[in-house]
Amino acid sequence: MEELSTAARQYSRENAERFRLELHEMLRIPSLSGDPAHAGDIRRMAAWLDEHMRGLGLDNVAIMPTAGHPVVYGEWLGAGPDKPTVLVYGHYDVVPALMEDGWHTDPFEPVEKDGKIYARGATDDKGQLFIHVKALESYLKTAGRAPVNVKMLLEGEEEVSSPNLVPFIKEHLELLRGDVCIISDTSMRSIEEPAILHSLRGMTYVEIEVHGPTDDLHSGLWGGAVHNPALALVEILGKLYNADNTIAIPGFYDDVVPLTADERAMIAKTDLTEEQYKASTGVPAVWGDAAFNIRERIAARPTLDINGLWSGWTGPGPKTIVPSKAGCKISSRLVGNQDPHKIFELLKSYVASITPPTVTVEVRLITTGKPALFPFDIPEMQAASLAYEKGWGATPVFTRGGGSIPVVAEIADLMGIPVVMMGYGLDDDGLHSPNERFTIEMFHRGIETAIVYLEELARMTDQ
Amino acid sequence: MEELSTAARQYSRENAERFRLELHEMLRIPSLSGDPAHAGDIRRMAAWLDEHMRGLGLDNVAIMPTAGHPVVYGEWLGAGPDKPTVLVYGHYDVVPALMEDGWHTDPFEPVEKDGKIYARGATDDKGQLFIHVKALESYLKTAGRAPVNVKMLLEGEEEVSSPNLVPFIKEHLELLRGDVCIISDTSMRSIEEPAILHSLRGMTYVEIEVHGPTDDLHSGLWGGAVHNPALALVEILGKLYNADNTIAIPGFYDDVVPLTADERAMIAKTDLTEEQYKASTGVPAVWGDAAFNIRERIAARPTLDINGLWSGWTGPGPKTIVPSKAGCKISSRLVGNQDPHKIFELLKSYVASITPPTVTVEVRLITTGKPALFPFDIPEMQAASLAYEKGWGATPVFTRGGGSIPVVAEIADLMGIPVVMMGYGLDDDGLHSPNERFTIEMFHRGIETAIVYLEELARMTDQ
Known part of the structure; x- marks a missing residue:
């Protein structure tokens, strides 16, 4: 099966520039989910994805209504029932962006500069969801098939905390059911330090x-x-x-699962120094609960x-x-x-x-989301680790994420499957901030990693 | 001299409706001084006053430049040098007003309803400055002369704390010099309880x-x-x-002149009950420094x-x-x-x-203003008290005002004259708030009181 991914990776390199220009088209659509004035842009974005996935040869492609913004769905199930099915989740909506917030260029007119694409949604999450679309395209346009079955679930309300996604998943549980869910909506510390998240905050x-x-x-x-x-x-x-900068609400910490000594030792390896933290944020000094190190404060507390x-x-x-x-x-x-x-x-x-x-x-x-926590010694996680080694070119660490993707805990609970978070952004990509950006090299290495992951998953079931 | 004011008062009654319609014209001009986008409206407002005062027969009428918005000046000095000169100060600028703040009607389209005129600036200060213009007109259009000399000093930056007025007064000190300054830019508790302010906060x-x-x-x-x-x-x-709701800045209270027992007794007579205060403001309970009564908290502390x-x-x-x-x-x-x-x-x-x-x-x-305090046993204050008795029909109280008119202390210091604050508004006219209003009856009684005041001032110098 090596040949499948080899040809697919080659194809992704040959089509790198076109892939980016297609991403630019997505980034030009100001698909703000939190502002009713942009409802038309949300519809345009969904239509763009629908048309694009149809063009690649996915089946059952549809803009599926919810009580809010629609889900865009598409699948390729040609690997057959004896192969695993990967459910890819991504979101095509973005948070607001105004020039007066400090953008140097129009947030909805992507600019490539110094190896990065600047635009609202570049890394969160249009650039990252597109990695999986392009990985699947790279298989379908070379071998005509992929090593596993793939389902794409692209929602338009993640930035307003997915109020309608759980009802949607419940209603379409059989359509959506997979063996593992992959989400690329997180980040790593530097390009040579990829990270797989096994935990998110609610x-x-x-x-x-x-x-x-x-x-x-x-x-x-x-x-x-x-x-x-x-x-x-x-x-x-x-x-x-x-x-002491702890939260004073009585009972607030009652249900927090204490970190074990082993976990704290693992987290300590990826901790930030005070200087790194200051350089990344611009604050004059760090702050917080002195009983925990910086990485713990921003991810595990x-x-x-x-x-x-x-x-x-x-x-x-x-x-x-x-x-x-x-x-x-x-x-x-x-x-x-x-x-x-x-x-x-x-x-x-x-x-x-x-x-x-x-x-x-x-x-x-206004909204809620449950926290999520997965073990990282399971095959679905280990396949991801191998994919980074072979596709990205570096060994990843397993880490806890400080952000919240409310649907992660919901998908895990509803389908009884693990969610693997392979984030292709950088911690300082400025998501939700002015001048959000996505590193071009990471976009392309991400596509190759996503290609390899599908093959490693298939190999896992062959064993 | 009684005859002069009798005819003038009669004239003001006969022309009451026209006076109001002229006031409406002023209120339609959104002369916001704090917003550069309204600089053109400020100029329109100054031009309107300039033209209006020329039409009434005032002399030396001019739009006089400052480093900011202009002063509109006009005078009638026909009473001669043996008569006192009254300097009337008013301001033609207003604070912002937006429908979404809770206005029931367009703040710049005056509406008369239930005996009140609703519009931004109705009471603060267009309606009140216009009282003096119309009082002078009532003399000039009947006797052809007034009992005293009058100078009108109308500024356009009071709501941004008069940054250019003191330099202007210093530069034009001889032009502006009077024996007493009258300002109508304050209020009374109810229509039958007129008040003369002898103190303002900085x-x-x-x-x-x-x-x-x-x-x-x-x-x-x-x-x-x-x-x-x-x-x-x-x-x-x-x-x-x-x-205890006192201010914690070290040294903040060091220079506060303590209230005497006599002053506190006088203030106690005009104190608000907690119920009155709650009804006027809508708050669920009063607040503040329990060592002082409500009137002291909002005027003397x-x-x-x-x-x-x-x-x-x-x-x-x-x-x-x-x-x-x-x-x-x-x-x-x-x-x-x-x-x-x-x-x-x-x-x-x-x-x-x-x-x-x-x-x-x-x-x-951003800005500063000095506090002001005058004795109230001087002839200029007592003439005002008589004017209310004869012109308004009720005996006024002398009170401290909680608001700030920065120029009051400055005029007093620069000219060495008292400033008499005869306010014709009500405490709950909603100035600086949505649905600012001015009671029509108070507008007309104010004009008659202003007419009588000029006569009482002249009488004072005859004695």
Whole structure:
């Protein structure tokens, strides 16, 4: 079977430039899932993928409706029922991007510069999902077949936490069922240090809004005797943390599975130095719970971050008001075995308990996602390790990921299969930030790795 | 001289509707001083006043340039040098107003409803400055002369704290010089309880901005080991107050002149009940320094209010970032003898002292204004009291005002004259808030009171 992948890899090299130009087409579509104004762009993006996969010879290609944005599905099952089936999951939606956030070029007009493609979605996740489309194309256009069966499940709501994906999977469980799920939506520290993620954090995302006076008040005529809602919010938010930077919500850590000494030793090998961390982020000093090292803090421990804050007048010039309200968005990253809904209830109760009688407070649940954790000594994971060795050219490490892909735990639970996260991005690709980018070499090495993975999976079942 | 005011008052009644329609014209011009996009509207507003005052027979009417928005000047000096000269100060600029803030009708299309005129600037200060224009017109169009000399000084930058007015007054001191300055830009508690203000608070207005990572970061990949700038801001703002709602900045209260027992007794007569205060503002409970009653807190004590707060993502849907920065606008209302620049230095030093090494913080001074305090047993104040009795029909109280009109202390200092603040608005007119309004009856009674005041001032000098 070596020959199949050899020809496919050769094909992927010969077509490298065209592959990139096709990716540029995807990146030009501002498929923001969180903004109703971009619903048309979401539909355009789905139509583009539908047409593209049909052109490659996939079967059953369809734009399948959900209660929100559609799923694009396609399959190639020509390897037959005695071969394993790989379910590839990716998402074609992106988070917002505005020039004034600090982009150097139009976020939706891809630019190749210094070996990187700059555009919103370049690495998260259009570039990475396209790796699997192009890997399958490379087999189908050379041997006319692939070593295993492949199903593509491409969703359009990952960036708004996949509200409709679980109902969709439940409804189409037989159509989607595979033996292993592959997701490329994560990253590695450097190009020579590929990583396979065996754990992801979950999430509880809330909005808190504090209400005081009915309308904004003149601060001179009314201030001094009204509890400024922005101050009340500040006081509430200040009480969410302890002085040692741990989270003060009673019961918050109760269900956290303690890290074992072995796991901590493995994580320590991939830890960041304070200098590396400062260089990557630009912060003047690191911060956090001193009982854990940096890698543990950002991947194996739960967090609580303020994602947005608003109140009163934020335009140019002074405006002397007591604002009528103040609000914030907060996301808590969770680890096994924290339950997102239980964490929401704990947060809500705690905020209620610290709300003074001078204001009213509303805590709204925006979205949740369960944490996920897989063993890494199973064949599906080991095949991935071999694929990096042969296809990428470096031995990968198994690591925990700090991010959240809510569907990972759901797919694992619903299908009873492992999810292998082979991320082809870099930790500092700027995803969700201005000037998001994807390294061109990693795009091409990723396609070759994905090609080899399908072959290694097939070999695994032959043994 | 009674006859002069009798005819003038009669004229003002006969022309009441026209006066209001003229005011509507002013209110249709969105003369926002804090937003460069409205510079053309500021010029239109100044031109309207210039043309209007020329039409009434004022002399030396001119749009006089400053380094910012122009002053509109006009005078009538026909009473002669043995009569006193009244300098009327008003401002033709307004604060921003957006429908989405909660306006029920277009803020720049005045609507008369339930005896009130709804529009941005209705009471602050277009409606109130126009009272003096119409009072002078009522004399000039009946007797052909007024009992005293009048100078009109109408500025366009009050809502951005009059950055160019003091240089303007210094440069044109002889042109502007009067024996007393009258300002109508304040309010009373109810229509039958007119108030003359003898004190105003000053102000120090700042912006604080906290900087963390260079760009917004993905909260999953980097959060937990970076001090979230929004959290750092929250922690800093939380430390500006003590648990008893007093301000924690060291030295903040050092220069506050203590209220005497006599003053406190006078203020107690005009205090609000907690129920009145809640009904006027809509807050669930009052707040503040329990050592002072409500009226003292909002008029005779210094404050520190958060006027605006911003960080990260505030649009629809979740976005999981650690924001690169967070900021706020803060205004501190000051009382005699606090110095606005000293307060800025104290605030800046304190913030620097509580800033952790994990972020950097910038404290920017936006604007300042000195507090003002006048005795109320002087003839210029007593003439105002008589004017309310005869012209308004009720005996006024002398009170302290919680707001800030920075130019009051400056005019008093530069000319060595008292400033009499005869406000014709209501405390709950919603100035700086949605649905700002001005009571039509108060507009017309204000014109009659202003007519009588000029006569009482003349009488005072005859004695």
